[in-house]
Amino acid sequence: MKSLNRVSLLGHLVADPEVRSTQNGNSVANFAIATNRKWKNASGEVKGETDFHRVVAWRKLGQLCGEYLKKGSSVYVEGQLRNRSYDTDAGEKRFTTEIIAKDVNILTWKKGEKGAVDADVQPLNKEEESEE
Numbered sequence: 001m002k003s004l005n006r007v008s009l010l011g012h013l014v015a016d017p018e019v020r021s022t023q024n025g026n027s028v029a030n031f032a033i034a035t036n037r038k039w040k041n042a043s044g045e046v047k048g049e050t051d052f053h054r055v056v057a058w059r060k061l062g063q064l065c066g067e068y069l070k071k072g073s074s075v076y077v078e079g080q081l082r083n084r085s086y087d088t089d090a091g092e093k094r095f096t097t098e099i100i101a102k103d104v105n106i107l108t109w110k111k112g113e114k115g116a117v118d119a120d121v122q123p124l125n126k127e128e129e130s131e132e
Contacts, residue, residue, distance in 0.1 A: 011035040019066030029062035074107040
């Protein structure tokens with residue numbers, strides 16, 4: 001039987017990404033995004049709730065996230081869920097769930113921001129988009 005571990009999130013960065021290098025020299029970016037949901041309760045009052053998600057991006061994707069993402073950026077993230085545990089300095093075991101990013105798309109660019117494209121610039125063709 002096949003299995004599937006895939007997640008898609010659309011949200012906003014709650015802080016600038018933290019980028020570091022591993023002992024092997026690989027880049028890794030850690031950041032959190034917030035997703036919101038709204039609903040009406042039985043009395044018709046609009047309620048809302050925000051969830052926060054930890055995202056990890058490795059290698060070239062991690063470098064790019066550190067370079068282009070900023071607090072407040074609207075992003076679409078695709079990846080897989082990973083559960084892991086770690087020990088705190090006090091020796092307590094903690095558990096966390098992270099999204100290991102496979103693809104990150106920036107949905108908002110501010111004028112003058114690095115990577116921003118003027119309206120009159122043509123988008124890349126398909127062959128150029130797939131190159132890394």
